[in-house]
Every structure is written in C-alpha cells, then in structure tokens.
Amino acid sequence: MLRLENVTKRYGQTLAVDGVSFTAEPGRLFGLLGPNGAGKTSTIRMIAHITSPDSGTVTLGGEPVSAATQKRMGYLPEERGLYRKMKVGEQLVYLARLKGMSAGDAERSAREWLERFDAASWYGKKVEELSKGMQQKVQFVATVMHGPDLVILDEPFSGLDPINADLLQETVAELRSDGRTVLFASHRMEQVEQLCDDLCLIARGRVLLSGSLRDVKRQFGKDTASLHWDGDGAFLDALSASGAVSVLSRTHSAAMLRLASGTAPSDVLRAALDGSADVDRFELHEPPLAEIFRQAVGGMDNAPAA
Numbered sequence: 228m229l230r231l232e233n234v235t236k237r238y239g240q241t242l243a244v245d246g247v248s249f250t251a252e253p254g255r256l257f258g259l260l261g262p263n264g265a266g267k268t269s270t271i272r273m274i275a276h277i278t279s280p281d282s283g284t285v286t287l288g289g290e291p292v293s294a295a296t297q298k299r300m301g302y303l304p305e306e307r308g309l310y311r312k313m314k315v316g317e318q319l320v321y322l323a324r325l326k327g328m329s330a331g332d333a334e335r336s337a338r339e340w341l342e343r344f345d346a347a348s349w350y351g352k353k354v355e356e357l358s359k360g361m362q363q364k365v366q367f368v369a370t371v372m373h374g375p376d377l378v379i380l381d382e383p384f385s386g387l388d389p390i391n392a393d394l395l396q397e398t399v400a401e402l403r404s405d406g407r408t409v410l411f412a413s414h415r416m417e418q419v420e421q422l423c424d425d426l427c428l429i430a431r432g433r434v435l436l437s438g439s440l441r442d443v444k445r446q447f448g449k450d451t452a453s454l455h456w457d458g459d460g461a462f463l464d465a466l467s468a469s470g471a472v473s474v475l476s477r478t479h480s481a482a483m484l485r486l487a488s489g490t491a492p493s494d495v496l497r498a499a500l501d502g503s504a505d506v507d508r509f510e511l512h513e514p515p516l517a518e519i520f521r522q523a524v525g526g527m528d529n530a531p532a533a
C-alpha cells in the first residue's frame with residue numbers, strides 16, 4: 228500500500244504540494260487528478276523518491292520510500308526519455324538490471340513484453356528509429372517489465388492511437404487484477420472515469436476531493452438530468468433563462484441539464500408538461516467526472532500558493 232501523510236513540497240517561494248494525504252491500495256487503480264500546475268508531478272516525484280518532501284511522509288508497504296523501495300516501483304514520467312542511440316532490447320535490459328533483475332530474466336521479460344505489444348521486431352532497433360508512439364510503448368515496457376508492486380503512470384495515454392490506447396488500458400487492468408497498485412495521473416476525465424477505482428483531485432497543491440470514484444460521485448448528488456421530449460422546446464429556454472437549470476447539451480428533442488440547487492426534478496417535468504411537450508424520458512444521473520472536476524476546480528486561481 229502506498230501512503231502519503233501530510234506531504235508538503237516547496238520550490239523556492241512556490242508551495243507546490245501543501246499537506247497532501249492519500250492512500251493507494253494494491254489491486255486498485257488510483258487516479259491523481261488536477262488542473263495544470265496543481266502539483267501532480269511534484270507529488271509523484273516524491274513517491275518515486277526523486278525528490279524528498281519538506282515535511283510529511285511517503286511510505287510503500289509501511290516503509291519510507293528510499294532507493295530500496297524504488298526497485299519495487301515502475302515510473303512512466305510525463306516527459307518520456309530513452310537513450311536515442313541505444314537499441315531497444317539493450318536499453319530495456321539495462322533499465323531492468325538497475326531494478327535488480329538478472330540479465331537473463333531481463334532479456335526474457337523484455338522479449339515477452341515486446342511480443343505482447345506487437346513489437347517483437349523492435350528488439351534490435353535503435354530508439355531513434357521508432358516513432359513517438361512506438362517509443363512510448365517501449366517506455367511503458369521499461370516501467371512494468373520488472374514486475375513492480377507500484378506502477379506510476381503520468382499521462383500514459385498521451386500520444387497513443389486508439390488501438391494502442393486500448394492495449395495499454397487492457398494491460399493496466401491486468402496489472403490491477405494482478406494485485407499491483409497502479410497510480411495514474413491524468414487530465415482526461417473520461418479515461419479516469421472508465422478506469423479508476425479511487426481518486427484524489429488536487430488543485431494549488433491541496434486535496435479538494437478524494438475517495439472511491441463511487442463515493443466522490445455520490446457526494447455530488449444526482450443533479451444532472453437527461454430529458455427527451457416531443458413538441459415545443461420553449462419551456463427549456465424559460466427554465467434556463469430563470470436560472471432553474473443550466474443546459475449542458477441540447478438537440479431539438481433532447482437535453483442534458485444541471486439542476487440548480489433549489490430546483491426539484493418535478494419542477495422540470497411540470498414546466499415541460501405545462502409547455503405542452505410530451506415527455507418521452509426523464510432520468511437523473513450522477514454528474515460525469517468532468518463536471519465534478521469543473522465544479523470543484525472552477526473559478527479557482529490555479530497558481531500555487533506562495
């Protein structure tokens with residue numbers, strides 16, 4: 228289990244991480260979310276023991292993170308970096324040996340993982356001969372090939388085409404069912420929503436929301452509604468103009484709405500019926516994660532505290 232307790236990190240005058248605490252558990256996928264400059268990468272770098280907190284603790288399996296725990300982690304940084312002149316196979320073996328694997332095991336694992344990513348033929352190629360997406364797959368292999376307990380993925384899907392993104396998604400799901408702790412940082416809410424069990428949303432270095440995806444969504448309540456009708460849609464213009472709802476999306480006979488606090492679902496239905504529309508379907512939903520993100524972060528000045 229990965230645990231952060233009251234972790235703080237300052238760069239000069241910038242308070243990049245301000246008292247962050249969370250726990251990421253084995254066999255679960257943990258999403259670290261936040262707007263640009265929120266402190267995600269700064270947090271991850273402390274977990275990966277690249278930098279140290281000014282105060283607070285980071286432990287993996289109860290042990291403070293150190294050079295030893297680093298070997299039980301795999302980290303795919305947002306800024307990818309492989310040695311361009313080195314061959315893919317040599318590089319993977321070299322990196323896995325730094326994590327404590329024997330040369331034989333490292334070579335076997337590198338070949339198996341490349342095979343799995345339809346990349347067996349790249350083993351003898353130089354990194355500079357590969358496209359950006361191909362290099363990213365190689366770097367993902369380097370992250371997981373030594374069988375780490377904790378896998379940290381910073382924006383792992385950026386730059387991948389949909390087929391490779393699916394392949395990566397499947398692999399991440401396997402790592403989770405294999406009992407690994409997977410922490411992934413992203414801005415892409417639809418992916419986080421599909422994949423994550425737990426999440427922590429930070430902004431300006433502070434935790435705004437955390438918990439299981441289900442609990443976080445429940446906390447925001449069912450204030451989103453979809454409405455399908457037949458007939459005149461003028462009632463919706465009136466509802467929107469009065470501030471009772473905000474229209475998130477709309478076609479001529481369907482809309483996704485957010486109910487303002489104080490607006491009951493029956494108010495919307497009544498307005499539709501009074502406006503002589505036939506209501507075909509009306510359904511309340513928990514808000515999509517992207518909407519929760521906007522509500523929680525919206526309006527904040529995202530610059531970190533000085």
Ligand SMILES: Nc1ncnc2c1ncn2[C@@H]1O[C@H](COP(=O)(O)OP(=O)(O)OP(=O)(O)O)[C@@H](O)[C@H]1O
Nearest residue numbers: 238241243261262263264265266267268269270531
């Ligand atoms: N090495 C550094 N020196 C000085 N300031 C830094 C350093 N690293 C990060 N910061 C500052 O700390 C704050 C948090 O940055 P961080 O990279 O952790 O955010 P992030 O959430 O990963 O952002 P993004 O989503 O844009 O990658 C920012 O204001 C950034 O400018």
